[in-house]
Amino acid sequence: MAKATGYSCIRCEATFPPDLIIDSRGCPHCRTDAPANLKIAYRQAAASADGQAAQPAPSLWRYADALPCATGDAVSLGEGLTPLLAAETMGAFLGVPQLLIKDEGTNPTWSHKDRFSTVAVSMARLQGARVVATASSGNAGASLSAYAARAGLQCVVVTFAATAGPMLAQIRKYGATVVPMADKSHRWPFLASGVERFGWFATSPFHAPVVGSHPAGIEGYKTLAYELVEQMHGAVPDWCVLPVCYGDALAGVCEGFKDLLNRGTIGRLPRLVAAEVHGSLTHALARQGDVVDDAPAAFDSLAISIGTTRSTFQALKALRDTAGTAVAVGNAGLVELQQRLAACEGIFAELASVTPLAAIQTLRRKGIIAASDRVVSIVTASGLKDLDRSTAFQPGLQAFQSVGDAWEHLRKDGQKWRALEGAA
Numbered sequence: 001m002a003k004a005t006g007y008s009c010i011r012c013e014a015t016f017p018p019d020l021i022i023d024s025r026g027c028p029h030c031r032t033d034a035p036a037n038l039k040i041a042y043r044q045a046a047a048s049a050d051g052q053a054a055q056p057a058p059s060l061w062r063y064a065d066a067l068p069c070a071t072g073d074a075v076s077l078g079e080g081l082t083p084l085l086a087a088e089t090m091g092a093f094l095g096v097p098q099l100l101i102k103d104e105g106t107n108p109t110w111s112h113k114d115r116f117s118t119v120a121v122s123m124a125r126l127q128g129a130r131v132v133a134t135a136s137s138g139n140a141g142a143s144l145s146a147y148a149a150r151a152g153l154q155c156v157v158v159t160f161a162a163t164a165g166p167m168l169a170q171i172r173k174y175g176a177t178v179v180p181m182a183d184k185s186h187r188w189p190f191l192a193s194g195v196e197r198f199g200w201f202a203t204s205p206f207h208a209p210v211v212g213s214h215p216a217g218i219e220g221y222k223t224l225a226y227e228l229v230e231q232m233h234g235a236v237p238d239w240c241v242l243p244v245c246y247g248d249a250l251a252g253v254c255e256g257f258k259d260l261l262n263r264g265t266i267g268r269l270p271r272l273v274a275a276e277v278h279g280s281l282t283h284a285l286a287r288q289g290d291v292v293d294d295a296p297a298a299f300d301s302l303a304i305s306i307g308t309t310r311s312t313f314q315a316l317k318a319l320r321d322t323a324g325t326a327v328a329v330g331n332a333g334l335v336e337l338q339q340r341l342a343a344c345e346g347i348f349a350e351l352a353s354v355t356p357l358a359a360i361q362t363l364r365r366k367g368i369i370a371a372s373d374r375v376v377s378i379v380t381a382s383g384l385k386d387l388d389r390s391t392a393f394q395p396g397l398q399a400f401q402s403v404g405d406a407w408e409h410l411r412k413d414g415q416k417w418r419a420l421e422g423a424a
């Protein structure tokens with residue numbers, strides 16, 4: 001590792017050398033009590049993560065001083081520096097007029113996972129890996145494939161037979177080797193054997209219970225916090241809400257805000273909120289202790305990217321450290337929120353990325369978020385990623401036979417017609 005000195009446990013703080021094999025089981029000491037991920041340890045506290053651009057790279061590598069390798073070693077596609085947009089109309093609807101949306105759908109592979117992949121693949125290449133691998137056929141797989149292509153590394157993406165859609169198309173276009181397993185449960189053992197036999201650099205979890213993804217990639221998510229504070233001219237939001245699966249992004253964002261607090265750039269932490277599906281973090285927060293238990297699935301979520309029944313200690317810790325909370329979000333109203341966000345703000349988000357808006361609505365209704373609070377919602381991926389689910393309810397469009405037919409049809413909807421006339 002370059003600037004990194006090794007790893008430390010996010011729970012017991014035990015330290016480990018840089019040549020530790022990352023086996024996806026987390027800290028060896030915490031394994032039996034409460035499995036916990038490792039994080040990168042630095043020679044000095046991650047250097048200039050002070051919300052100021054240390055190096056003017058046109059990507060998140062402008063914060064290279066706070067990342068485990070130097071800009072010169074970075075595998076970059078120009079990720080990060082995504083827009084932070086005031087979303088007043090959506091905010092008014094949710095009861096939080098000061099709503100800001102960080103649109104991660106503008107990243108190179110259209111999701112926030114690029115922040116992870118750019119650092120993970122850079123470190124993989126630096127450590128001499130020839131092959132990177134993941135057991136994700138979603139945003140993480142698409143992103144890893146692109147960065148592997150950019151780095152000239154082989155990429156293996158282990159999927160299950162039923163996987164389809166835009167993300168699989170993306171993965172294949174980027175030239176990754178797709179390994180579809182008929183039985184979903186065979187994905188992790190396959191990946192584990194690739195790591196053992198050939199030294200593949202696996203970025204996704206491949207052992208249960210999951211502790212999170214590779215610690216190098218999680219460092220990349222710190223830049224979300226740095227960018228946010230910079231874009232808010234040094235201010236701190238009251239709340240920062242993310243869709244959460246294994247909590248890599250949540251943990252990284254939390255670390256980023258802590259860096260800024262330690263350096264005195266900000267005076268307090270925002271409260272982080274996990275929008276989740278099946279409620280494992282909600283239950284874990286309600287209990288004492290560091291174990292996140294399985295919360296058996298009661299329904300099939302439309303927010304498939306975050307559909308886990310069991311999140312991680314790293315997510316729980318980020319919520320505790322920031323006095324945050326978790327909200328379990330069901331399917332009801334999700335497609336409507338997605339439609340509303342697109343139609344009133346011009347932001348087309350993946351269904352998983354809409355769950356924070358539902359969480360904000362719930363917390364506002366309960367009076368936990370106040371109307372005067374500044375709330376940041378992270379749109380983690382573009383709506384083009386899961387068209388199958390989000391357009392399933394959209395009525396079909398029929399072509400008109402003539403110009404006259406088209407006008408006649410438009411005139412039928414009185415309210416719409418007045419709007420198109422420019423009258424309403």
Ligand SMILES: Cc1ncc(COP(=O)(O)O)c(C=O)c1O
Nearest residue numbers: 244245246247248249305380381
């Ligand atoms: C669109 C989207 N949002 C959020 C997440 C949550 O990721 P994490 O594991 O960092 O909690 C994912 C993960 O797959 C995702 O694809």
Ligand SMILES: [Zn+2]
Nearest residue numbers: 009012027030
């Ligand atoms: Zn530990």
